[in-house]
Amino acid sequence: MEHPRGYDEYAVVAEFYDYVVPYRERRDVDFFVELARQSGGPVLEIGSGTGRVLIPTARAGVEIVGLDSSASMMEVCRAKLAHEPQEVQTKVQLVEGDMRQFDLGREFRLVTVPFRPFQHLISVEDQMASLATIRRHLLAGDSLVLDLFNPSLPHLADDRFLEDLNREPPFTMPDGRRVLRRHHILGRDFFRQTQEVELIYRVTYPDGHEERFVHRFVMRYLFRYEAEHLLARSGFEVEQVYADYDKSPYGSKYPGELILVAKKA
Ligand SMILES: C[S@@+](CC[C@H](N)C(=O)[O-])C[C@H]1O[C@@H](n2cnc3c(N)ncnc32)[C@H](O)[C@@H]1O
Known part of the structure; x- marks a missing residue:
């Protein structure tokens, strides 16, 4: 069963999300914070959820915009941000929106999609609409990081x-x-x-x-070469494919992750 556009499927779990043990223990935050730091910002995080990655990025001093379609996940993120020091809060902007179609009227040095939001897109049309939208928000040569699970x-x-x-x-x-x-x-x-x-x-x-x-x-799961072709078709050049957040190369473990770093061609 697919939900209609606008339906907040995360509403029932938003309050639990940050406490779920495998989410709390994910080892991906440093990877994304480091990339954000290296880019210098501003960063756009797509599907930023409760701010699990977004808040540590802002704490590292990088300006970041979080876009998410779930009002309830955003609400949790806002409540957490309210407890952060002013200098962290001022680094963050939250926007409720759908990754298939949004216009923030500006460009970013890095776009990230941590922990699988892209896999909520079921059709190739939606995937391409999202990649075209993301591409419009990047400067030539700047990067997109897609974080997918590697289908076993x-x-x-x-x-x-x-x-x-x-x-x-x-x-x-x-x-x-x-x-x-x-x-x-x-x-x-x-x-x-x-x-x-x-x-x-x-x-x-x-x-x-x-x-x-x-x-x-x-x-929806994507295989490695499918993801690479999709990115190439959408005007990106794949630079790195990782199997893990420690940057081990794709293929070094099975199934591992499928993390693609691609720059706007
Ligand atoms: C598994 S959570 C990941 C949250 C966060 N990136 C993290 O690493 O904890 C997936 C997020 O993607 C968001 N999402 C799903 N479909 C979306 C869409 N079409 N546009 C924007 N966000 C979407 C959900 O609302 C949810 O917050």
Whole structure:
């Protein structure tokens, strides 16, 4: 099931997002902060969510604009920013918008799409619309970093890998609620290269009563050469393909990540 444009599919999970253990433990922040520093800024982060990467970038002194289509994720980001010192807050601008079509009326030295937002785009038309829009916001020679998961062939076809994901530990919210999250794949479309994913958040309140929240979405996976062709077709020149945030080269581990650094040709 694909959601219509404008539907905030992250609304049910925005408050939990920063506490989810595998999100909290992701080792990608330094990679993006370092690239932002090297670019000198300003940086545009697409799908900036709760500011997991955006806030450390601003703390490093780099001007950054965060664009996200989810009002609820932005609200969490705004609340976190309000606790930052003034000099960090002034480095940040948040814009609610859709990566397929936006116009910020300015250009950036670096555009990043950390932690898979691009994979929420299901059709090639949407992917190309987004890349054309991003390209208009870059100066010639400046870079885009696309952060995708590298599709593992065994995992795409088989539910066994979910056992690993579903060993994810529970977490506790500041108000004492305990949350256990579980993953399900509702559907696989090998022709469209999509998976329909359901994440269930089982919440137990301190008084013992329980609630269940469901985050359901479709993700499209891209293979390495497909992503490279797509970028070339959209006016980018691929400079680096990494398997991890430590910059190990693509192919050095399997499945690893699929991180592409491409400059505006
Ligand atoms: C997995 S989260 C990643 C958030 C953040 N980049 C991070 O690293 O924690 C994906 C984000 O992409 C955003 N997103 C999904 N589709 C989008 C679209 N079409 N335009 C802009 N943002 C989108 C979601 O609202 C969500 O905040």
